Amino acid sequence: xxxxxxxxxxxxxxxxKAAIEIPDDYLAGLRRCANTEKGDLSxxxxxxxxxxxxxxxxxxxxxxxxxxxxxxxxxxxxxxxIDGGPIALEAALRxxxxxxxxxxxxxxxxxxxxxxxxxxxxxGINAPEIEYSFHPNADWVELxxxxxxxxxxxxxxxxxxxxxxxGIKRFYLDTxxxxxxxxxxxxxxxxxxxxxxxKDACMVLGKQASCLRTVGSRxxxxxxxxxxxxxxxxxxxxGMGAMGFMGSSMVVDCQIEVGYxxxxxxxxxxxxxxxxxxxxxARIYADGRAEFRTDPMWFTDYSRRATVEWxxxxxxxxx
Amino acid sequence: MSSxxxxxxxxxxxxxxxxxxxEIGSVVYLSGxxxxxxxxxxxxxIEEGVxxxxxxxxxxxxxxxxxxxxxxxxxxxxxxxxxxxTASFRFAKWLDGWLKLxxxxxxxxxxxxxxxxxxxxxxxxxxxxxxxxxxxTGALLGRGIRNVVGIHWKEELGLAQAxxxxxxxxxxxxxxxxxxxxxxxxERENAKIAPGIDKLYExxxxxxxxxxxETDNKKEEVI
Numbered sequence: 001x002x003x004x005x006x007x008x009x010x011x012x013x014x015x016x017k018a019a020i021e022i023p024d025d026y027l028a029g030l031r032r033c034a035n036t037e038k039g040d041l042s043x044x045x046x047x048x049x050x051x052x053x054x055x056x057x058x059x060x061x062x063x064x065x066x067x068x069x070x071x072x073x074x075x076x077x078x079x080x081x082i083d084g085g086p087i088a089l090e091a092a093l094r095x096x097x098x099x100x101x102x103x104x105x106x107x108x109x110x111x112x113x114x115x116x117x118x119x120x121x122x123x124g125i126n127a128p129e130i131e132y133s134f135h136p137n138a139d140w141v142e143l144x145x146x147x148x149x150x151x152x153x154x155x156x157x158x159x160x161x162x163x164x165x166x167g168i169k170r171f172y173l174d175t176x177x178x179x180x181x182x183x184x185x186x187x188x189x190x191x192x193x194x195x196x197x198x199k200d201a202c203m204v205l206g207k208q209a210s211c212l213r214t215v216g217s218r219x220x221x222x223x224x225x226x227x228x229x230x231x232x233x234x235x236x237x238x239g240m241g242a243m244g245f246m247g248s249s250m251v252v253d254c255q256i257e258v259g260y261x262x263x264x265x266x267x268x269x270x271x272x273x274x275x276x277x278x279x280x281x282a283r284i285y286a287d288g289r290a291e292f293r294t295d296p297m298w299f300t301d302y303s304r305r306a307t308v309e310w311x312x313x314x315x316x317x318x319x
Numbered sequence: 320m321s322s323x324x325x326x327x328x329x330x331x332x333x334x335x336x337x338x339x340x341x342e343i344g345s346v347v348y349l350s351g352x353x354x355x356x357x358x359x360x361x362x363x364x365i366e367e368g369v370x371x372x373x374x375x376x377x378x379x380x381x382x383x384x385x386x387x388x389x390x391x392x393x394x395x396x397x398x399x400x401x402x403x404x405t406a407s408f409r410f411a412k413w414l415d416g417w418l419k420l421x422x423x424x425x426x427x428x429x430x431x432x433x434x435x436x437x438x439x440x441x442x443x444x445x446x447x448x449x450x451x452x453x454x455x456t457g458a459l460l461g462r463g464i465r466n467v468v469g470i471h472w473k474e475e476l477g478l479a480q481a482x483x484x485x486x487x488x489x490x491x492x493x494x495x496x497x498x499x500x501x502x503x504x505x506e507r508e509n510a511k512i513a514p515g516i517d518k519l520y521e522x523x524x525x526x527x528x529x530x531x532x533e534t535d536n537k538k539e540e541v542i
Binding site for chain 1: 322346387388398400402403404406430450452453454455456457458459460462477479480492494505508511516522523524526527528530537540
C-alpha cells in the first residue's frame with residue numbers, strides 16, 4: 001500500500017523541482033543552439049537564459065515568473081495499491097498544487113474563465129488537469145507535473161490524406177511563423193506534433209509529445225523518426241531565432257505522436273514547449289520511497305499499443 | 320553578461336533626456352522604482368474611472384506588464400520569487416489613457432506593440448518600450464529586486480492582477496524595443512526574415528479545407 005503522505009510530499013517536491021530546475025535534456029539542446037546561433041540578438045537571449053537557469057537553481061527560485069498552468073500526469077502500475085484509492089490521490093495532488101503555489105512561490109495563474117475569480121493557489125474548477133495512464137506488471141505510481149505556459153504556440157487543423165506531407169509541413173510552418181514572431185512562443189521550443197486521433201485526442205497527443213518526451217528521443221516508427229528530424233531542421237531554417245530575432249534557434253527538437261483516425265482525415269496539432277520546459281517526475285514505491293527524474297517515460301510500447309490485446313512481455317520504456 | 324550589444328544602466332525615474340540616449344537593440348538595466356500593472360489595473364483605473372491606485376511618487380513611472388510569482392506570508396511580508404513579463408499587445412487599447420493618467424514614460428513587457436501604436440501613443444507621450452529577454456529570465460529579474468515596497472488593489476484584483484511596487488537595482492536585462500521616435504526592434508527583425516519566407520514555403524501545400532481568417536500573408540504578424 002503506497003502511503004498517501006508520501007504521495008503528497010513527493011508531489012510538493014515535484015512542483016518545486018519543475019518550477020526551479022531546467023531538465024538536463026532541454027538544457028543540452030539549448031546549449032547546442034547556443035553553439036550554432038549566428039544572430040547577435042538571438043545569441044544574447046540564449047546566453048541570458050543559460051545564466052537564468054543557474055540563478056534559479058542557486059537561489060531556489062522559479063526560473064520564470066510566469067509559472068504556467070501546473071498539471072499532473074499519473075501512471076499507475078497494474079498492481080499498485082494507493083492508501084485511500086484514486087480519490088485520495090487526486091485530493092493529495094490538489095493540496096500539493098495549492099501548497100507549492102504558496103511555498104515556492106508560483107504565480108497563482110488559474111482563474112475562472114468568465115468571472116476571473118482567483119483562489120491564489122492554482123486550484124479551481126477542473127484545475128489542475130490530471131491525466132491517467134496505466135502500466136503492466138508494476139506496483140508503483142509515477143507522478144509527473146508539467147508547468148507549461150497557457151497562451152501562445154499551439155494550434156489545430158483538420159488536414160486530409162490528400163494534403164500529404166506537404167500539407168503537414170505547411171501547417172507546421174504556419175504555426176511556427178505565427179507564434180515565433182516577437183517570440184510569443186518563447187522559443188527555442190520543443191515542438192510537439194499530434195497526428196491523427198479525433199480532434200481532442202489529436203490535441204492531447206501533440207501536447208504530450210511536447211511535454212512528456214525528451215529532447216533527442218525518437219518515435220519508434222523509423223519513418224516518423226525521420227519526419228521528426230526533417231521538421232526539426234525545417235523549423236530552424238525559417239531564419240528566426242529566440243524572441244523572433246534573426247537567427248537559427250527556433251526548435252530544440254520536434255516530437256511526433258500518432259493515433260489512428262477517421263479514414264477520411266489527417267488531423268494535426270502543433271504545440272510549443274518553451275524556454276522554461278518545466279517537467280519533473282517521480283516513481284513512488286509501495287514502501288513510500290520516491291525516485292526523482294526528469295524523463296517522464298510516459299510513452300511506452302504499452303501506452304502506444306496497436307493491437308486489441310496486450311500480450312507481449314513487458315519491455316522497458318521505449319526511451 | 321558579455322555580448323556585442325551596447326549596454327546602458329538607467330536610473331529611475333528617467334527624464335526624457337535620459338531616454339533620448341537609448342537606441343533599439345541596446346541592453347538596459349534599471350535601478351529605482353517600478354510597478355506592475357496590466358489589464359485588471361487598466362480596466363479599473365480607466366474604464367471604471369477609479370483613477371490611479373496610488374500617487375506617482377509611490378508608484379514611480381516605469382510600468383511593468385507583469386504578475387510576479389509571489390505570495391503574502393501570514394505576517395504580511397511580501398515574498399516575490401521570480402518575475403517575468405506578459406505579452407503587451409493585448410493592452411494597446413488602454414495605453415493612451417493610461418500614459419496620460421499615470422505619467423509613465425517606460426513600459427516594460429513581453430513582445431512589444433506595433434509601430435503604429437508607438438507612433439500614435441508612445442511618441443506623443445515621450446514613452447519608450449523595453450522588452451524582457453527570453454522571455455523567461457524570471458530568476459535574474461527576481462535577483463534585481465531590492466525591496467517589495469507594497470501592493471495595491473490586492474483585495475479588488477487578486478495577487479496576479481494587483482499593482483506590486485518594487486525597488487530594483489541593476490534590474491534586467493531588457494532590450495530597447497521602441498525608442499522615442501517609435502522605431503520597433505521586432506519589426507526591423509521581421510523585415511530581415513521576410514525575404515526568405517517564400518522560399519521556405521516551397522514544397523508545402525495549402526490545406527484542402529480552408530478556414531475563415533484575418534490574414535494569410537506570412538510576412539504580416541498575428542498581433
